[in-house]
Amino acid sequence: AQKVTQAQTEISVVEKEDVTLDCVYETRDTTYYLFWYKQPPSGELVFLIRRNSFDEQNEISGRYSWNFQKSTSSFNFTITASQVVDSAVYFCALSDTGRRALTFGSGTRLQVQP
Amino acid sequence: NAGVMQNPRHLVRRRGQEARLRCSPMKGHSHVYWYRQLPEEGLKFMVYLQKENIIDESGMPKERFSAEFPKEGPSILRIQQVVRGDSAAYFCASSPTVTGGLFFGEGSRLTVL
Numbered sequence: 001a002q003k004v005t006q007a008q009t010e011i012s013v014v015e016k017e018d019v020t021l022d023c024v025y026e027t028r029d030t031t032y033y034l035f036w037y038k039q040p041p042s043g044e045l046v047f048l049i050r051r052n053s054f055d056e057q058n059e060i061s062g063r064y065s066w067n068f069q070k071s072t073s074s075f076n077f078t079i080t081a082s083q084v085v086d087s088a089v090y091f092c093a094l095s096d097t098g099r100r101a102l103t104f105g106s107g108t109r110l111q112v113q114p
Numbered sequence: 115n116a117g118v119m120q121n122p123r124h125l126v127r128r129r130g131q132e133a134r135l136r137c138s139p140m141k142g143h144s145h146v147y148w149y150r151q152l153p154e155e156g157l158k159f160m161v162y163l164q165k166e167n168i169i170d171e172s173g174m175p176k177e178r179f180s181a182e183f184p185k186e187g188p189s190i191l192r193i194q195q196v197v198r199g200d201s202a203a204y205f206c207a208s209s210p211t212v213t214g215g216l217f218f219g220e221g222s223r224l225t226v227l
Contacts, residue, residue, distance in 0.1 A: 045218035091156055101159035101170060
């Protein structure tokens with residue numbers, strides 16, 4: 001069975017601090033995808049990134065970066081120089097190519113204080 | 115190119131009534147997924163459909179819930195005889211292919227009084 005664990009329920013930082021959101025996953029599949037989504041207070045789900053299990057290169061997109069480590073089954077997300085607009089719930093998710101359904105973690109609520 | 119459209123955005127029903135939630139996928143997307151998000155929880159997969167076919171309904175409650183994706187028109191998630199525990203946000207997502215990225219709609223928030 002697949003499982004995604006986001007151990008940090010809530011994180012509070014002050015603007016301009018860097019913050020890392022942890023994601024640990026479990027799967028028996030050799031081919032799978034990992035995702036991060038952002039859910040701002042307005043409630044919609046915003047797609048941030050999808051990563052194939054064969055691609056372990058770290059990715060950077062502006063202030064966002066992702067560290068994928070297969071050896072520790074982790075796919076952590078770092079926001080550099082956080083801003084108030086980053087305040088949201090962030091979800092990590094996992095899917096296998098066969099079943100196609102996403103398994104979501106329980107989310108990490110990030111509060112960025114001005 | 116419009117995103118995934120869900121309506122209604124908010125729906126209030128009394129216990130025992132029926133709720134119908136609609137989802138129009140992105141243009142060119144033939145794969146539709148429904149997820150449920152209970153308050154303060156992550157999203158849980160319910161059902162995966164392609165045009166006119168249910169591919170995976172392993173996350174659907176066995177009773178009162180049904181989903182369809184007809185040849186023409188939006189996908190419909192139907193909840194009969196709603197109960198208070200059905201109060202949640204229901205998200206639809208679509209994808210152009212089995213391995214394509216999932217794009218979510220803004221969700222439909224059901225409140226059962």
